[in-house]
Amino acid sequence: MNSIKLKKMFVDNVALPSIGIAFCMLFWCFLSWATWDESTSSSDFPSPITTWSDSAKYFASPFSHNDDEGFDGIGLEIWRSLKLVGMGYGMAILAAVPIGFLLGGSYRFARMFDPIFQILRPISPLAWFPLAGLIVIAIRRHNKEIDATQLQCIFTIAMCSIWPTILNTAVGVRAIPQDYLNVAKVLRLSSFKLFSRILLPATIPYMFTGFRLSLGIAWLVIVAAEMLSGKSGIGAFVNNQYQSGTYGPMIAAVIVIGLVGFVLDRLMNGIERNATLILSCPSLVIRLFQKMRSQSSNAFSTNESVPTLIRKESCDASA
Amino acid sequence: MPLLELRNVSKGYGKGSLRTEVLKDLNLSIDEGEFVAIVGYSGTGKTTLISALAGLKSPDSGQVLMQGESAKQPGPDRGVVFQNYSLLPWLTVLENILFAVQHVLPNLSYPEQIAHCEKYIAMVKLSTATNKRPSELSGGMRQRVSLARTLATQPKVLLMDEPLSALDALTRGTLQNEIVSIWERDRRTVVLITNDVDEAILMADRVIPLLPGNGQGSTLGKPFVVEFDRPRTRESVTHHPAYKPLKKAIIQLLLSARRESQELVAVS
Numbered sequence: 001m002n003s004i005k006l007k008k009m010f011v012d013n014v015a016l017p018s019i020g021i022a023f024c025m026l027f028w029c030f031l032s033w034a035t036w037d038e039s040t041s042s043s044d045f046p047s048p049i050t051t052w053s054d055s056a057k058y059f060a061s062p063f064s065h066n067d068d069e070g071f072d073g074i075g076l077e078i079w080r081s082l083k084l085v086g087m088g089y090g091m092a093i094l095a096a097v098p099i100g101f102l103l104g105g106s107y108r109f110a111r112m113f114d115p116i117f118q119i120l121r122p123i124s125p126l127a128w129f130p131l132a133g134l135i136v137i138a139i140r141r142h143n144k145e146i147d148a149t150q151l152q153c154i155f156t157i158a159m160c161s162i163w164p165t166i167l168n169t170a171v172g173v174r175a176i177p178q179d180y181l182n183v184a185k186v187l188r189l190s191s192f193k194l195f196s197r198i199l200l201p202a203t204i205p206y207m208f209t210g211f212r213l214s215l216g217i218a219w220l221v222i223v224a225a226e227m228l229s230g231k232s233g234i235g236a237f238v239n240n241q242y243q244s245g246t247y248g249p250m251i252a253a254v255i256v257i258g259l260v261g262f263v264l265d266r267l268m269n270g271i272e273r274n275a276t277l278i279l280s281c282p283s284l285v286i287r288l289f290q291k292m293r294s295q296s297s298n299a300f301s302t303n304e305s306v307p308t309l310i311r312k313e314s315c316d317a318s319a
Numbered sequence: 320m321p322l323l324e325l326r327n328v329s330k331g332y333g334k335g336s337l338r339t340e341v342l343k344d345l346n347l348s349i350d351e352g353e354f355v356a357i358v359g360y361s362g363t364g365k366t367t368l369i370s371a372l373a374g375l376k377s378p379d380s381g382q383v384l385m386q387g388e389s390a391k392q393p394g395p396d397r398g399v400v401f402q403n404y405s406l407l408p409w410l411t412v413l414e415n416i417l418f419a420v421q422h423v424l425p426n427l428s429y430p431e432q433i434a435h436c437e438k439y440i441a442m443v444k445l446s447t448a449t450n451k452r453p454s455e456l457s458g459g460m461r462q463r464v465s466l467a468r469t470l471a472t473q474p475k476v477l478l479m480d481e482p483l484s485a486l487d488a489l490t491r492g493t494l495q496n497e498i499v500s501i502w503e504r505d506r507r508t509v510v511l512i513t514n515d516v517d518e519a520i521l522m523a524d525r526v527i528p529l530l531p532g533n534g535q536g537s538t539l540g541k542p543f544v545v546e547f548d549r550p551r552t553r554e555s556v557t558h559h560p561a562y563k564p565l566k567k568a569i570i571q572l573l574l575s576a577r578r579e580s581q582e583l584v585a586v587s
Contacts, residue, residue: 179405182375185393187422187472197418201409289433 046248054248074237074253078260081222081233084150088157089218093211096162100169100210101199110170121163125221128156129228149229156225161218165210172206173199208275212268219261234260320387321348322508323372323397323476328381329536330367341367343536345381347527349476349510354502356511356519358569359529360577363537365512366402368529369480372510373399385475395423398474402481404461406453406468412440413449416468423472439471440464442501459490466498470505477509484514495521496553503550516569520545521556526569530576540576543569 025048032047046054055074057066062075102109103117132155136148180202184194226235234257241250325347331340341364349355359365370376371383374393383390385397393399406415416436420427427435440449443463453461462482469477482498483491499522502509513519519526528540543565547556556562 179401183405185375186399187419188394
């Protein structure tokens with residue numbers, strides 16, 4: 001039984017994906033074979049082997065600057081892109097959660113802004129980029145220290161990745177069952193408690209779905225934005241290699257972009273699935289407290305207070 | 320002075336030609352320590368009535384009085400056990416109850432609050448499930464939690480909106496017995512809304528039928544006083560010689576009222 005399970009795990013997670021990758025590599029080889037150029041005796045589309053041999057130097061020490069030839073390792077470029085993504089994405093979700101709550105919670109707010117959101121949402125990052133540039137120019141007039149292209153990338157990321165979180169949070173707020181609100185009404189919860197103890201926890205699963213989708217978009221956008229700005233980061237790396245005709249490193253970088261996006265998505269998926277774990281933090285505290293009490297049941301004062309409490313109430317009931 | 324009182328309460332939904340009257344001129348007074356059951360078939364406005372009593376919905380006309388004072392807003396003095404449990408799924412059994420207790424009894428220390436919750440969890444026989452989440456519990460257990468939560472807030476009136484109608488017959492029977500025995504120890508004022516005549520007779524001191532009006536809104540019928548001795552159990556009540564005639568009378572009243580209202584609607 002156990003060996004069958006192991007075999008199935010091996011087939012599902014190793015064998016079958018390997019076959020898929022092998023197919024893709026074959027197709028890649030075919031592509032480079034079909035684009036063979038006699039005159040230069042090389043392929044227009046580099047083969048996997050050429051790609052690796054051309055780009056190996058970027059992977060040799062990925063997180064350092066190569067002083068001899070004057071280029072940065074691929075890890076360094078990725079790290080620069082991730083920093084911008086982090087800032088833009090952070091800005092986006094910080095703004096998106098309150099906006100999402102307003103959109104889901106207030107009928108008037110929704111009537112006012114929902115149409116605008118629906119129009120802004122499908123705007124491409126390529127279109128946001130110049131718009132973000134205008135704002136950056138205005139900021140630069142007051143503070144010359146700021147790195148304009150970075151800021152432009154951050155704004156573009158924020159504008160494009162804000163929508164999934166806004167919309168999912170709003171859906172989450174609208175999906176809160178009337179029952180929970182009735183409980184709150186009967187207990188006469190203050191609006192702060194209503195928000196922190198009922199609305200927020202009830203919405204968190206939806207919010208985290210939004211966070212995951214937003215991060216996916218942020219990673220899509222950074223590459224586009226850096227290709228336009230062309231200064232640093234993995235997007236600029238791809239663009240520069242393309243312009244200088246070194247296609248091997250370009251292909252390698254594209255694969256790395258995919259891998260990083262995949263890892264980010266897995267990471268967020270893990271967090272999303274454990275979103276309820278965050279909510280269970282208070283119960284861990286309570287359980288710890290119960291354990292403490294049961295261990296030191298003689299020393300702890302509760303044991304004296306419990307019977308008095310019960311006695312008091314039973315008097316109330318009989319009176 | 321009655322504890323909870325309805326005076327000429329009417330309530331309807333919709334506007335203009337779409338308007339349907341649900342409750343029409345209801346008068347009801349409930350004394351302290353009384354167990355009142357309101358029986359009605361579905362669609363007669365049972366949930367609207369309990370919402371009005373709880374203050375969750377305000378009547379179109381008339382008054383809801385709590386100890387002689389107008390009670391428009393809901394509050395913990397009128398605890399509600401909802402039909403669909405309405406437990407917060409991200410909290411454990413203890414936390415669900417603690418959440419309510421912390422809010423209603425803020426003067427107790429934290430250990431006292433927890434002890435208070437545990438007492439009520441024990442009362443509904445759920446001590447083994449203290450740290451479970453609602454999703455891990457059966458429907459009957461969830462309703463026990465909901466009952467414990469409401470009892471733990473020590474309401475002056477306990478309002479129960481068809482608390483057992485979502486449960487299977489066996490679980491319902493067990494819970495009916497338990498609610499009766501808890502009530503007999505506790506003697507809190509209870510208003511139970513139900514569509515089950517047996518349940519009403521088993522539990523209540525007074526059974527009041529909610530009769531569908533002829534499209535003009537439901538009205539309350541004449542109350543039936545249930546004089547069986549307490550402590551009651553399902554067996555002692557069903558074997559009582561007065562049980563069958565009483566049940567028959569209530570059901571006939573409900574059925575004939577429904578027939579009349581249907582005929583009137585059909586004619587118009």
